[in-house]
Amino acid sequence: MKITQVTVNVLRVPVDRPYTAGGRTVDANWHVLARITTSDGVGGFGYVVYPRPDLMTTIGHAARELGEHLIGMSVLEPEAAWERLARRGDWVGPGGLLHTALAPLDIAVWDANGKTLGQPLHRLLGGYRDRLPTYASDGMWVSLSPDELAAAAKRHAAAGFSAVKLRLGKEATPEAEVRRVRAVRDAVGPDVRIMVDATESWTLTRARRAGRALQAAGIAWLEDPVHHQDVAGLAALRRELDVPITGGEHLYHLDAFRTLLEMRAVDVVILDLARVGGVTPWRKIAALAQAHRTPVCGHVVPEVQVHLLSAVPNGHMVEYVPRSVGILAAMPRIENGELVAPPAPGLGLELDEAAIRRYRVD
Ligand SMILES: [Mg+2]
Structure with missing residues (x-):
């Protein structure tokens, strides 16, 4: 070994x-x-x-x-x-x-x-379950028109996703942002949850106004409403709004997550596996979040995050953005809106060697 x-x-x-x-x-x-x-x-x-x-x-x-x-x-x-x-x-x-x-x-x-x-990674790291609800956010870009967003959301709902996430932050007014959410709602019907990622686009003042309007429009969570370093701003929004505030994908270190959690700045912590430095630190951040009664979600890389989130009791949802389909023999399967952690040992994934030869740049 x-x-x-x-x-x-x-x-x-x-x-x-x-x-x-x-x-x-x-x-x-x-x-x-x-x-x-x-x-x-x-x-x-x-x-x-x-x-x-x-x-x-x-x-x-x-x-x-x-x-x-x-x-x-x-x-x-x-x-x-x-x-x-x-x-x-x-x-x-x-x-x-x-x-x-x-x-x-x-x-x-x-x-x-x-x-x-x-042993598969989800068992090795804790073994709490072998699948988790997953939401689709691929293709729901801020550059799309409301009609294009609605069409993308409709495709995700038809593919079996019970939650979708769209990105906001480029419209001139909160009312225009709400119109984007409404377009998606009309496309997917009442049963699909709609989350919103503001990608750190707003000032705190703007986030307050937009947050109230989006909350009234029935969104399920508001992600990264302000810059991730404005932890006090996030905490203020969390106190003032009823809609769950989520964030964390821009943070690198356990200590930064500790500050986020101690300031009670988010309802759900989002972890980026690359920024935190891999699986080893990921587990500690998830445990710290559990101590603060806070669920955790993954940022992209669903094929790996599904193992980590399935391993811990406070795993919440997997973000389905499959960016590595082109180099994998297969992605984990989705059943009834849940992403299933591969049962084979380790990651349970297989590389497509011919594709890797084709895409290598060094
Ligand atoms: Mg995000």
């Missing part, structure tokens, strides 16, 4: 239909893929994915350099492995690029750990 080999590749995986997000055209999902091999022939992999090329090659170089320090370590000791790599990069961390480079390696260690022990 000693790690004998680590390889890292950067992949540019084209999207079927290019779209605009954050003012940029997205035509590919960029991956940093780490693979490890152990002395008894077990392989493990992990990746981070982002819909932009910026710094991805640099993150790949950093992961490759950090990966050299995994050689000789045991995949049954992921805490020790994470600590060693974090110390190597502590002068540029914690957080930031260090965590993003560490995450694919840490996920690969856990994948190999599960394969060595013959």
Whole structure:
């Protein structure tokens, strides 16, 4: 179970239909893929994915350099492995690029750990359940017209999702934002929950007005209404509004989550697996949230997040944004609006090697 080999590749995986997000055209999902091999022939992999090329090659170089320090370590000791790599990069961390480079390696260690022990990750990490409700937010971009949003929501509802999330933040008035929600409501009917992600677009004053209007329109949660560093603003909104406030996908470190939770700033914590630095820190943040009676959700990467969220009692929902379909043999299946954690050991996922050869850029 000693790690004998680590390889890292950067992949540019084209999207079927290019779209605009954050003012940029997205035509590919960029991956940093780490693979490890152990002395008894077990392989493990992990990746981070982002819909932009910026710094991805640099993150790949950093992961490759950090990966050299995994050689000789045991995949049954992921805490020790994470600590060693974090110390190597502590002068540029914690957080930031260090965590993003560490995450694919840490996920690969856990994948190999599960394969060595013959257990799927959701059991290895706690074993609370094997599936979770999932919501669709893919394609619900802020750049779409209300009619286009409604059509996307309708497709998701027809595919069996009982909750959808749209992005807001570009309209001139709260009333115009509400019109986008109403268009989606008319398309999906009364039984599908509608969540809203304001992607940190608003000032606190604007978030108060929009929050009240959206709450009256019946949204199920309001995500990232203000910048993530305005924790006091988030806490004020949470006190003033009845609709659940969610956030956390921009945070890197356990200490930042502690502040968020101690300030009682959110009703649901959202974790980004790349920013927190992989599975090893993810578990601690989820446990901290549990101590604050707060449910946790994942940010994208549903095929991995489904394991982590199924492992803990306060796992809430999986965000279904499948950005890695192009490099996987299959995605986990969805049954009755729930995403099912793959039962095979480790991540229970299989890479499409031909696709990886095709999409490699280094
Ligand atoms: Mg978000």
